[in-house]
Amino acid sequence: MLIRHAPDLTDNDVTDHGLYLRRRQFLGAAAGLGLAGLAGGAQAALSFSKGFSTTEPPTPKKDVTGYNNFYEFGTDKADPAEHAGGLKTRPWTVRVDGECEKPMTLAIDDLIKANKLEERIYRMRCVEGWSMVIPWVGFPLKDLIAAVQPTAKAKYVAFETLKRPSEMPGQRWDVLQWPYREGLRIDEAVHPLTILAVGLYGDVLPNQNGAPLRLVVPWKYGFKGAKSIVRISLVEKQPATAWNLSAPREYGFYSNVNPAVDHPRWSQATERRIGEFRRRETLPFNGYGQYVADLYRGMDLRTNF
Ligand code: MTE
Numbered sequence: 255m256l257i258r259h260a261p262d263l264t265d266n267d268v269t270d271h272g273l274y275l276r277r278r279q280f281l282g283a284a285a286g287l288g289l290a291g292l293a294g295g296a297q298a299a300l301s302f303s304k305g306f307s308t309t310e311p312p313t314p315k316k317d318v319t320g321y322n323n324f325y326e327f328g329t330d331k332a333d334p335a336e337h338a339g340g341l342k343t344r345p346w347t348v349r350v351d352g353e354c355e356k357p358m359t360l361a362i363d364d365l366i367k368a369n370k371l372e373e374r375i376y377r378m379r380c381v382e383g384w385s386m387v388i389p390w391v392g393f394p395l396k397d398l399i400a401a402v403q404p405t406a407k408a409k410y411v412a413f414e415t416l417k418r419p420s421e422m423p424g425q426r427w428d429v430l431q432w433p434y435r436e437g438l439r440i441d442e443a444v445h446p447l448t449i450l451a452v453g454l455y456g457d458v459l460p461n462q463n464g465a466p467l468r469l470v471v472p473w474k475y476g477f478k479g480a481k482s483i484v485r486i487s488l489v490e491k492q493p494a495t496a497w498n499l500s501a502p503r504e505y506g507f508y509s510n511v512n513p514a515v516d517h518p519r520w521s522q523a524t525e526r527r528i529g530e531f532r533r534r535e536t537l538p539f540n541g542y543g544q545y546v547a548d549l550y551r552g553m554d555l556r557t558n559f
Contacts (some may be wrong), residue, residue: 280371280391280452281363282344306447306545307375313386315455317528322462323380324481325429326415326422333424334462341421341482343466352412352487355403362466366452368401369393373456374449374470379511379540381475385525390470391453396444404440404488411443412436412493413469414485430496436469436480437493437507441549447472447542450483473542475509506559510550511540515559 312318324334348365351357360368371391379385399411417433419425425432442448449470452459459465464481471478477497487493497505504518513523513536524533539546550558 280366280458307373308377308387308541310375310377310387312375312389312455313528318386318388318454319460319462321528323382323476324424324462324464326424326432326434326482327462328424329429335460337423338461341416341418341461341465343461343482346466346484348467348483349485350398350402350487351485352489353405353408354488355405356401358402365398365467369397371452372449376447376470376472377540378470378472378476378479379525379536381477381505381509381517381522383520383522383525385527385536387527389455390449390451391456391459392449392451392470394446395448395450395469396446398450398486399440399444399488402488407490408488409440410489410492411438411440412485412487412489413438413480413483414487415480416482416484431499433484434480434496435494435499436478437495438471438478439492439549440488442471442546445546445549447545473510473539473546475511477505478509508550508555508558510546510555511536512538512555512559514538515556 320335321331322334323331324338327334327337344362346362347359348362349357349359371393373389373391375387375389377385378388395411413436415434415436416422417425419432438448451464451468451470452466454460454463459468461482464479464483467483468481469479469483492507495505495507498507511522516522522536525536526533537543
């Protein structure tokens, strides 16, 4: 069992749920050896951001980890779970560079150790019209961005993911331009809702969900959440993104969840929550409008889809 009660922690450490995770379980040894064998080590509190987490029931883990989009491993929903096992996620480095005073290359385990991990239970709405509720474990992207000290020229953040056709069989086909790329405006990137995830359901992130590091931006369509990130660059100009390069009329740079703006080939007004029978209404900004609508004040979200 990975989430434990820790009766010996002080009031300051006690979270609403009284649940704690071992930070160690997200580090390389754990990822490589399997988690059950771990014992001892310092316990780190896993804080719960209740304000941001939804109280909706999480989608069953078997669906979160078995129904995926990760074209590096194939285009069927079952392909990532079937083929991502061969991806080696250690050693793994993340380069953070561009318009900043302190560019750095971080080993993934040092990045995890340097950040306080939190659980965030977020809705995820895929542009294809289905949705899930996922209990992520991660940390705010803004903390990493602050560490490299952006310059005044840092207007956008570009994300580059792994290109390794030997372990990513889908990259042998040109379904997308590899590596998969994504981007955010800097104010979106430093928004407190935006996290880098290293786990889900209190456990290490499975390869098919984007191990060892993936972006989660809950008010945008799921494809903005780049998986298996190797580079994060602060840039002056709006960066190119994989889906926009592939079909610019269908996938815009912003891709905020918007029931009023249909995809050219289907309506975005409703969605199928995985596990539910009836479709439900899609909410503007995926229900996070109270936190993020101000970012887009004065913008035409039909043009900037
Ligand atoms: N990241 C990479 N590198 N490659 C991908 O094909 N698919 C995106 C996004 N991130 C994708 C990716 C899409 S379309 C979605 S909906 C989400 O990942 C799916 O995340 P999940 O499989 O963890 O639910």
